[in-house]
Amino acid sequence: MTELKDYNQKRDFDITTEPKGQSQPNITAQAELRYVIQHHWSRREHYDFRLEWNGVLLSWAIPKGPSYNPNEKRLAVMVEEHPLEYRNFEGKIPQGEYGGGTVMLWDEGWWQPFGDVEQGLAKGSLKFVLKGARLKGKWALVKLADNKDGKNNWLLFKEKDDYAKDNTGIEQFTNSIRTGRTKEEIEQGAEFQTMHNPFDIASVQLAKLATAPPKDNGWIYEIKYDGYRILAFIEQGKAKLLSRNNNDLTYRFPSIAQALASFFLQERWC
Numbered sequence: 001m002t003e004l005k006d007y008n009q010k011r012d013f014d015i016t017t018e019p020k021g022q023s024q025p026n027i028t029a030q031a032e033l034r035y036v037i038q039h040h041w042s043r044r045e046h047y048d049f050r051l052e053w054n055g056v057l058l059s060w061a062i063p064k065g066p067s068y069n070p071n072e073k074r075l076a077v078m079v080e081e082h083p084l085e086y087r088n089f090e091g092k093i094p095q096g097e098y099g100g101g102t103v104m105l106w107d108e109g110w111w112q113p114f115g116d117v118e119q120g121l122a123k124g125s126l127k128f129v130l131k132g133a134r135l136k137g138k139w140a141l142v143k144l145a146d147n148k149d150g151k152n153n154w155l156l157f158k159e160k161d162d163y164a165k166d167n168t169g170i171e172q173f174t175n176s177i178r179t180g181r182t183k184e185e186i187e188q189g190a191e192f193q194t195m196h197n198p199f200d201i202a203s204v205q206l207a208k209l210a211t212a213p214p215k216d217n218g219w220i221y222e223i224k225y226d227g228y229r230i231l232a233f234i235e236q237g238k239a240k241l242l243s244r245n246n247n248d249l250t251y252r253f254p255s256i257a258q259a260l261a262s263f264f265l266q267e268r269w270c
Ligand code: MN
Pocket: 040, 042, 046, 047, 048, 061, 099
């Protein structure tokens, strides 16, 4: 079990509303491992990337944030371990305190390591799958050769797979994954927004190869035509059509977007 000494030493819990550091029993063997990213506007804007391990959150500060483009390797400075409870923290850290500024829960979900994590940490190479709402697929954290500035510098990057993109792929996400609030709304202490769209984290269904049809009833077959897999998001009378890589295809298929929007308006479903 880790003691979170560094974490507690850096903070005055009479002033900040961040959780006090208490490590949890190590339940990582039998449970799914949590992952969270917090967008943090402190003296220097960055994203905090945190992976549950041994009852705490291993933490890296990423100045530019993650990128879905495998060619964009992002500096990730390993910082002090944080308590598990920190994965629920969103709000303001008072100015003058350690990390003073605004914290937004930017992504959350689970992570699944490839191979032995302790060995990976010791060797400086962690490979894993992220199952977040915004970050998915295979990623890697690789430690840089010893740094002169005494920092624990790593690189975070996307590994090539079906989720990889040729652009950063994160700019469109400017609100909290948990509360829907923007940075300004968090600063003003706004109430949590209702997420209008319950399918914010949906993915398209993909075909799987099989050698035989299912044995039970309740299935049909259809000829596979070429085309796009698209998710339609409908909110406040507007439809948005997104491809599986989050490319906006609304203007490519305007008649479908309009038909969906007016159908749901008539049905008063949104
Ligand atoms: Mn931070």
